[in-house]
Amino acid sequence: MPAFLLAYIRWVERVNRVIGRAAMYLIFVMMGILLWSSVSKGVFLPSLWTLEMAQFVMTGYYLLGGPYSMQLGDHVRMDLLYGRWSPGAKAWADGITCLFLMFYLALLFYGAVSSTAYALEYGERSYSSWRPYMAPIKLVMCLGIFLMLLQASAVFLRDIARIRGEEIA
Numbered sequence: 001m002p003a004f005l006l007a008y009i010r011w012v013e014r015v016n017r018v019i020g021r022a023a024m025y026l027i028f029v030m031m032g033i034l035l036w037s038s039v040s041k042g043v044f045l046p047s048l049w050t051l052e053m054a055q056f057v058m059t060g061y062y063l064l065g066g067p068y069s070m071q072l073g074d075h076v077r078m079d080l081l082y083g084r085w086s087p088g089a090k091a092w093a094d095g096i097t098c099l100f101l102m103f104y105l106a107l108l109f110y111g112a113v114s115s116t117a118y119a120l121e122y123g124e125r126s127y128s129s130w131r132p133y134m135a136p137i138k139l140v141m142c143l144g145i146f147l148m149l150l151q152a153s154a155v156f157l158r159d160i161a162r163i164r165g166e167e168i169a
Helices: 003-023 026-042 050-072 086-122 135-163
Strands: none
Touching: 003 050, 003 135, 026 050, 050 135, 086 135
């Protein structure tokens, strides 16, 4: 494997590791928001922003943590036949599914960029009573999809190396 591809794989995995490890803590932010929601409903006037903000935080948690999860191999896999295959056959299957994933993510990213551009241009707001601007969460969505696309390409390159009999450390 050429040195520039190895550097690319290592860079993508380092970036996704840092962002993914930071995104892990968003679950505690979400829990705090939902705790405040419960307290404010019981003691004070209910807050309008809590449920939607918890949804936004959960979206960031999911989208920014996904590439790190893929890097660790912690995503769901149908193991009915896969577990019995040789490492080479697994690499072939993973490489083919990675191509489909990258195609899907490219289409998703195209739509996300279009939606984000619309939100930025027209100041799109949510239809809830809180009415937050949608651009920040859509920017997070674009970043998460882009990082997942980069991680999928790094996994694909690792699969190619595995098919060729090389192992990238």
